[in-house]
Amino acid sequence: MHHTKQSKPIAAICILAALFISACLGAHLWGDTNVHDSHDAHMPHLWYIGILPFIAILGSIALLPLLNKTRHWWENNLNRFFVAMLCAVATIVYMVATSGAESIGPMLDHAIMKDFIPFIILLFSLYVISGGIYLSGDLAASPKINTTFLAIGAGIASFIGTTGASMLLIRPLLKTNSQRKYKVHTIVVFIFLVSNIGGTLLPIGDPPLFLGYLRGVPFMWTLGLWPMWATACAILLVVYYIWDSILYKKETPSDHIRDGMQLEPLRLRGGINFLWIGGIVATAALVDSAKPLVGTDWTPFPYCRELLMLFFVGLSLLSTSKAIHTANSFTYGAILEVGALFSGIFIAMQVPLAVLEASGKTITESMNQPWQFFWATGTLSGFLDNAPTYVVFFKLSQSLPEGEMLAVNDGSVPVLLLIAISLGSVFMGAMTYIGNGPNFMVKAIAEQEGIEMPSFFGFMFKYSIPVLIPLFILITVLFLL
């Protein structure tokens, strides 16, 4: 009768976002198809049917967890995998029917062997290894300490991933602030900084950037985004410090006294896992089967990088006590979920990518500025998963051979547009709870600790829109115009 007052509008927003992509694509391509259909060999035949599995899987992710009738069914990873495979098989059937059976091999090679396997192994490695690090403690919850927590989180998120950094720091931050009344703003800014923006500097920081890396963006290229990262982090930290200082003064003296009496020094357990994470970073940066290992003539064999990552996972599991995983409430559920769904997403998105490849020029006649790519990628990343969103706009940007270009696996990409897409997909994941996986994880942990977190729309209208939109406008003006 009243399954969440918000579910229906949110489901509607998500479905509208998915439909928006297809409608925009359709509006641009319909005319294009009519004009070029007969002589454009790359445009997939009946493309508007071919993109349906992609829309279906994104729609399922948005809708099925919200409905009472499907919520429990969707909780099972096997059922998610079933939906993903259904969409994948539908894509394969479509491709066989329209392009012949010979098109399946290259498509699967691209989707599974080159995208899915490296992607999921990196996420799995970071997930497992960072799950072996446990930080405990209860510091004095002053604005200075809280700001330092956030700054450290924003600093390490690029190196251990936004999920790893969030899970590492959220519990001690919550414990530190447990005696304070005003703490929601701290969790919200934590989501902004640690769960999203902090992951800008390396491909392992946030999944979409790793997909860029798999497409040929150099590992160190994202380090060049440091001015935007530093600007966003500095502004948010200053805003937070002022905000928290004001609220700190509103706490009662008894809250301050209780906070001062329940201090516990920070204690790091499983620190050896930082070494294994260093191994992952080095492996991701140096081992690529497409080129010789730095300083040698030896070219790593295919999946050497992934095997090395799994090796570090093995070392982590061997060197980490079960008690640490228990303290972190570590399970494989989240990564299995990601694996189950992305196995289908990567296949289902091949048709939309082919459509973009064929007709990108038509779309980019009206959308060709970095700021447009930043806001378009970002807006969709706020509601849909940012990894496929990044790939879609990455492919689209390749239709615009203007300005400085960066060579990637299948051609080149305009540098300014790549900056815009990277920033949009990472930064604007912070706009909603569903913009990035760790956002929701942080919210869930905070609620379990008894914190009254804002609702979906409360988060947007009270926090992300007033704080982040002005920041993103500033980023646009400073770097993308």
Added chain:
Amino acid sequence: MIKRILVALSGTPCTSSAITHSIELAKLHNAALTGVTVFDPDRLQDVGPVPLGGATAAHELGEHRMALAKEQIEDSITEFEKACCDAEVKNRVIRETGDSAKCLLNDWRYHDLTVIGLRGLFEYGVLHDHGDIVLDVIGDGLRPLLAVSEQYRPIQSALVAYDGSPIAARAMKAFCMLDIWKPMPTTVACFKGQDGDADKLLSDAESYLTSHTIPTTTKRIEEKPLNAILEEMYACNADLLVMGAAKRMRLGRKLLGNTARFALENSTRPIFLHH
């Protein structure tokens, strides 16, 4: 005649006050109390939209909420039974599982008055976004309803918000005819935006209440009820607000529906609502 009172044991800060008010009324009318708890798994597990990779966290949050709700239900029942036992009031407890509003409406059928806490129903301190559930149950026919605030405050005077509409008239008449409280000093207030002549409405209402031996004064307020209704209740030191609540419309809520919603969300004193 009040013989059976239904008390929603919601595990919120208002629950203790609801129990106290109910016991007071039960003693006044020699009535029996029924405490009802509702365990609503669908509502408790509804954690909103979940991003890719967040399903495990969502599941854990749902389980955590259900475990907490179960604890709160037991605590509420214990508190209710002890309070009734101490006051020597006849009582029983109904444990429901299912949709909160449907369960409450189901149990309401055989009771003369329902007492709930302001701002929410059966959240057990777990859900913070209660939405419009109280207005939903009123809209679905639950009446009369006493929604009480967190702080217990004996009810010794009332403010009747009256705009001449049939809904407001029904609330005023229920307040008189049910004799829930002993006659108490009552102010009838007419706000801006009422139907018809305000002075005549006030005069007619005063005459009606006086015929029920209720000492009545009237007040005309040149502000819309949404802005002034609670301020007026505090200004005239009324312990109870009597008002009608229109069924909410999907688009364009009726005036009093919005006012009732505002009052339910913001009042720090009890509200007697009748739809």
